Amino acid sequence: MSLADPVSPRRLLESMMSHGVVLVATSNRHPDDLYKNGIQRESFIPCINLLKSRLHVLNLDSPTDYRKIPRPPSGAYHFPLDKSAASHANGWFKFLGDFENDPPHTATHRIWGRDVVVPRASGKAAMFEFAELCGRPTSAADYLELMRWYEAFIITEIPGMTHTSRDLARRFITFIDAVYESRAKLVLTTAVPLSELFVSRTEVDNALREGQKDGHPEGGEHHDVDDAMRHLMDDLGLNMQALKNSSIFTGDEERFAFARALSRLNEMASREWIERGLGLEKDGGKKDMESWQRVRSRWREDML
Template identity: 55%
Template sequence: MKFCTGSEYLVRCIQRGVVSRCVLPTARVIRTHWTVRTYHLVSDSRHLRGRIRSCSSNGDPVFGGGKSTLNRFLSTDVALTKKQVVDRTPLEQYEYLVSIGQIRDDSFQRGIVSSLVSLHKAVKNYHPTPIEYPNIDDLKPKRGILSFWSRNKSYLQRKVSLDNIPKGIYLYGDVGCGKTMLMDMFYSTIPTTVLSKRRIHFHAFMQDVHKRAHALKVQHGSDFDSIPMLAAALADEARVLCFDEFQVVDVADAMLLRRLFEALIHHGVIFVITSNRAPDDLYKNGIQRQSFIPCIELIKERLHVICLDSPTDYRRIERPLKNVYHSPLDARAKEHAETWFNYFANPRDPPHAATHSIWGRELQVPKASGKVAQFTFDQLCGQPMSAADYLELARNYHAFVITGIPILTLSNKDKARRFITFLDAVYESHGKLVATSAVPFSEILSDDRHSSDRPKEMDQNMLDMVGEMGLTNESLKSLNLFTGDEEVFAFSRALSRLQQMSSAQWVDAAE
């Protein structure tokens, strides 16, 4: 496999241990005995997740740190070997999966596949222009009376024709209707020799964006406009971006996405997105939603919006249970947890506490062995942990044993949200989940919006906080941030995923 322009320089950089500069991004493939993954060498070494020590005779990189170093370098959002089916169209792959019994033939899904086939053809014939990075000085604040009008003028006011950029696809529908399966099938049929690509859960994408934006501001100053530079780097790494479970619930994300999406589209990035919500329902009743409307209009303009309203939730079709979930919390619950922990544990790695570093903080794992970690529910969700913490756990462990899960309700939003975020991270990494709970797993999540025990008004601290934003108690009553609408969607998705993760097919799948 050949390097891009400037290969001799790149090889010298690699042999020294640091990739510092490359004329063009290069898609490479790392082959090991357990996976094949695609990564991209980019112009800034900060984007790499490790250091390449040397090159083998065939040009592939050799890592000095063994498998653990390789895992740190690789992103979890790239495709595994079993998903690389680049010699088929989406329709051919769909019919193949039906023929081997892996999926059921569905007339609703076939209608979507035809749209994916059209996009697949357009992508293979798409020849995007090279990415043009903005000038660093243009992104720094200008001084003087005309500073507001002059900032970024030379970069942001360039007119870019969108006529030659294929329109993407926005798939939305109820949980379990096959959105993610269809997107993954499309992703697997795009040859990396045609266009660079990236498939990622939206939680993980936003964590990556915030982290890289923070790094740019640390380097260039807090008033540095990081979005244009970040958009250019993201477009350089992937011309096809596939987002799973797209949703906007945070005002900071909403304001960032409005500019980022526009910049990525003008760089020629093609989007394939799955969501539980139609575009017009994104960030519904959110704070400052009016400022997010341009992003919604851009999505509707540049993506074909398709409702996948298949009546069947395929994740709820009965499959043999492996009894990975146990209830109630009786004497057998402890035995259940110990049995499964020992099943996943490494006999040569005695159970021990572990510590991981993330964003300068220490993340404690009470009990670990090999690739399995065990927590009580309070240890996992009773502390102020973020999506980044759960993604880090999912990157480091393939199986989780969670004990003492209570009934989760909308009245207890913080713990419920953390548990759902944790489930999303484990599900997306194809991890295993063992749990002991107070009730059967199908009843762990409960919608109690109409419960008489649920608080009817916000507490004084919340009122003080929103008062600083110029909002009133009455205006907030309609916001889904306080009505629980977003949690209901998330609860529904989590229940469906819990069902799927309890199947023998999921538990027995190779890691």
Template identity: 30%
Template sequence: MSGILARYLDLVERRELRPDTDQHQVAIRLQALQDALEKGGDRGFLARLMKSRPPQPRGVYMWGGVGRGKSMLMDLFVETLAIDEKRRVHFHAFMLEVDQRMRQQRLRREDDPIAHVARDLATGLRCLAFDEMVVSNTADAAIMARLFTALIRDQQVTVVTTSNRPPHDLYKDGLNRSLFMPFIGLVEQELDVLPLDGPTDYRLQRLGDIDTWHTPLGDAATAQVREAFFRLTDYAPEDAANVPSAELDLGGGRTLHVPKSLKGVGVFSFKRLCSENRGAADYLAIAQAYHTIIIVGIPRMGPENRNEAIRFTKLIDALYENSVKLFVTAAAEPEQLYPEGDGAFEFARTVSRLKEMQSTHYMAKGHGPQG
């Protein structure tokens, strides 16, 4: 056996992975999907002559908290899937590609640009694998039902995806969510929804003894948050120059450039987040899109930095209320960041939250509002 199940069991036997009942069950389901896809790719002479398409296997939707093994299982699935007609892509990058293709189709004045985009995307493709399905803007929410209906039902592409949330919690409380509800129905009808939400956060364990708050600013602090990023994303440190970036939709036609964005982890500079004119809605968009963020270059602030301190407070409120993990490089410990100036007394609440966000209890929380 050379499929995902054999590879997973081998890793457990060699103690590179801990035994995990949820992971084992998902590996069994993914092995069945591999078998169906690979069998469908081995068509006989008559089927090839008639150019018939093999039966379409049901897809898989894996969901669970950060560090439960979703990306690891997805990696194993794609790596061991013995067909050429497969594609692995981060969901955010995929939707950016869809948006670009849609604009091209509109310029050509196509009657149904979504159908054309789906057909083009499905060319030479039988299995489409996503990492980190998350919906954070109205534009994506409005087209996803039609796009994925065309991909899955019309073009017969089998979809495998991971997400931090179950389908019914996607785009929760989002603007015009009624437009998105048909997509949730599609997922529940066409994909097997499998939980990976056990008590152990393996990604958190891999952080080892890396702290979340690093001071003073300098090479040592930068090296620590850089190492945290690579442990959280499984991205090879030697390929650091090629880490993907992203354009986060802030609504109203505005976007925020994220220099490093991968597997729900985003890297930002303090200057970009707090020295520019931003409001609570911008910070909420960040908190909803990323389960972990890294902020570099937090300075000491004084009375002349009142606006930056206020924005920083709003940012931390949004991150805290959505249980976003925070790693930073800073010029000082939280209590020395803004000791005097307009609003310094109120800043004490931000200090308290920053302290709590370093705790093991906070780091073990799942992403999203905890109410």
């Protein structure tokens, strides 16, 4: 549901509740933070009040960071840029593509009157260099259209991004969100560890110094913080006050978006994510593949 018209969700919820519909909803934010800083947010406040008065709000935050539980070796689907990175990327492209029936080729898709070029495509897999994917003006519509055509993406030559390259970072985050929501598969080669993908080590060190200068020691407590934000702080070695006092991000929305992107990248690096839908016998074979395809099909229908 779009929040372009903040009144519509309230009317929908009121109608559902008046008909006795049982509603179970999940969100990565507390109701008080929904549509935060949104245009005409005051029109959405009645909807928030309705949610809080008619529903039980349960905090499902867990003290366990399941992303960091050791997994069986799986060849991680994120590779640092070294001499073997290109070999890894090409190997995954061959595995996820269909070289025998659809040799690698350039593909062009028409999106809203513009041509979006896929430098290398094979079967349901697409391969880009980062500059080809995010180094030119692109929109969420471009990425969503790519999700409808492809089920796996290999992105190479991803640089570390700093405050001077926020436009690239925002485009990449939009792409990550599209991949995640469509349940596609993602393989990356990066110049820096994932935890430093959107923030350089120098920026983190400066933020720590700023926090200490303001009287907030390194490693302070950060209770009542959403899960994505806690992951970001843990990955960067920051406490909440240092994060808020730093100049790394321009505001809460940007902090949240970057934190969510890191969390999603970690989840998509799991063996379970990459293997789901491949029809492996240990996961249920054909039944697993059909289930994954149904999820993908429903997503495509929602995007029409």
